[in-house]
Amino acid sequence: MRKLPRRIRPTAVRALLATGLAGAVVTTGLAGSAHAASTLAGSAAAKGRYFGTAVAANHLGESAYASTLDAEFNAVTPENEMKWDAVEATRNTFTYSAADQIVSHAQSKSMKVRGHTLVWHSQLPGWVGSLGTTDLRTAMNNHITQVMTHYKGKIYAWDVVNEAFQDGSSGARRSSPFQDKLGNGYIEEAFRTARSVDPNAKLCYNDYNTDGQSAKSNAVYAMVKDFKQRGVPIDCVGFQSHFNSASPVPSDYQANLQRFADLGVDVQITELDIEGSGTAQATSYGKVTTACLAVTRCTGITVWGIPDKYSWRSSGTPLLFDNNYAKKPAYTAVLTALGGTTGGGGGGGTATCTTTYARTNVWSDRFNGQVTVTAGSSAITAWSVNVTFTSPQKVSTTWSGTPTWDSSGNVMTMKPNGNGSLAAGASTSFGFTVMTNGNTNAPTVGACTAS
Numbered sequence: 001m002r003k004l005p006r007r008i009r010p011t012a013v014r015a016l017l018a019t020g021l022a023g024a025v026v027t028t029g030l031a032g033s034a035h036a037a038s039t040l041a042g043s044a045a046a047k048g049r050y051f052g053t054a055v056a057a058n059h060l061g062e063s064a065y066a067s068t069l070d071a072e073f074n075a076v077t078p079e080n081e082m083k084w085d086a087v088e089a090t091r092n093t094f095t096y097s098a099a100d101q102i103v104s105h106a107q108s109k110s111m112k113v114r115g116h117t118l119v120w121h122s123q124l125p126g127w128v129g130s131l132g133t134t135d136l137r138t139a140m141n142n143h144i145t146q147v148m149t150h151y152k153g154k155i156y157a158w159d160v161v162n163e164a165f166q167d168g169s170s171g172a173r174r175s176s177p178f179q180d181k182l183g184n185g186y187i188e189e190a191f192r193t194a195r196s197v198d199p200n201a202k203l204c205y206n207d208y209n210t211d212g213q214s215a216k217s218n219a220v221y222a223m224v225k226d227f228k229q230r231g232v233p234i235d236c237v238g239f240q241s242h243f244n245s246a247s248p249v250p251s252d253y254q255a256n257l258q259r260f261a262d263l264g265v266d267v268q269i270t271e272l273d274i275e276g277s278g279t280a281q282a283t284s285y286g287k288v289t290t291a292c293l294a295v296t297r298c299t300g301i302t303v304w305g306i307p308d309k310y311s312w313r314s315s316g317t318p319l320l321f322d323n324n325y326a327k328k329p330a331y332t333a334v335l336t337a338l339g340g341t342t343g344g345g346g347g348g349g350t351a352t353c354t355t356t357y358a359r360t361n362v363w364s365d366r367f368n369g370q371v372t373v374t375a376g377s378s379a380i381t382a383w384s385v386n387v388t389f390t391s392p393q394k395v396s397t398t399w400s401g402t403p404t405w406d407s408s409g410n411v412m413t414m415k416p417n418g419n420g421s422l423a424a425g426a427s428t429s430f431g432f433t434v435m436t437n438g439n440t441n442a443p444t445v446g447a448c449t450a451s
């Protein structure tokens, strides 16, 4: 399996995550709650794009998972269920049950399906690597033919070939049974076979670390250019877009999408996730969304999972929903960039805000909590959040806000220090230290009210 650079986190935070002490609670604004809120799918559709997510079949039975999927997304990518090891673990015996579950769910909700993936060096059963050249060619074309025939007419776009290039400065092809035995021509052959099976599915090349200009993306670019010049069937390029602090959104992200689009292919953001939290994460998500919207041929965005807890790198909390399916500031940033509105609805410029809570430090006798307040789709001039603590906890200090307390001493109303103005989608945070006195419960963060 490939390795992405991972962000180094402070040990304390890692320990917290490992013990499950760090939590997140999000509440939505009160104002306008009677109006229908906009969604990722709805606001993307208004811009002529889809908004998708990776889906795992084994979570579809979880009601919060399915209801979030159905409410917010209009495209899905099976996260693992269509990979070679899932559908053809044994030569010529095809198993589609898990992938079928996802496809039928998607069809029942009129969602697009991205097929992922036909030819990839990873999650490849051992028998494929043991074949001789002629046999491998037959097996590759048979795999493409069988799987695409099974799903013919149901797939919007296929990742025909995935991650065929090396990282680093060489621009070379990655070693794999296909590359090593069939040579450079295997990619072209896979695309030609795919076109012959389902001429209506868009055929994509998909890769990571190709999100800005680099030796690797230049090599992919040269291949796509060559394919277009010679009439090899290719319709789209997928940019996985797995980001973290060691591998942030490149400054030339939009320009890179555009140069591929200029070759005459669609571009899609196919596996978006960005490790981090709060405003920094939200800002990066906003940038990616804005970049796609600025490129006419960027047809949609897919995030690589719904709640953080089901991410392939869950400790980096890289997704738009927290473990309780509450919308994170990153969600609001994407929605706002898509032109959607949070809660307020009606286009009347209603002031709303949302909050995210995180436990940021912990010691034997106390912990620090942080609440991030994010304005909705309209600018706000003031906000107020109630935070309720459990007796015998006592707050010893607060920062970045002005607190008042109720008579019980357990409910704090936090308001801005001075000017409470936030631009649409912008965030600010306040914090506090809780002396546990033996009780480590997270505080309850109430609704955020804005004006």
Ligand code: G3I
Residues within 6 Å of the ligand: 001, 079, 080, 122, 123, 208, 240, 271, 312
């Ligand atoms: O389902 C089995 C379970 O039965 C078993 O007990 C467990 C023990 O290891 O493994 C489970 O399978 C895991 C599977 O995810 C489902 O959770 C595999 O080990 C694990 O390797 C697999 O990881 C997937 C990874 O691709 C494999 O390369 C991730 O879920 C998936 O998100 C990730 O997705 C890839 C894209 O396909 C291509 N681009 C990069 C992206 C992230 O790595």
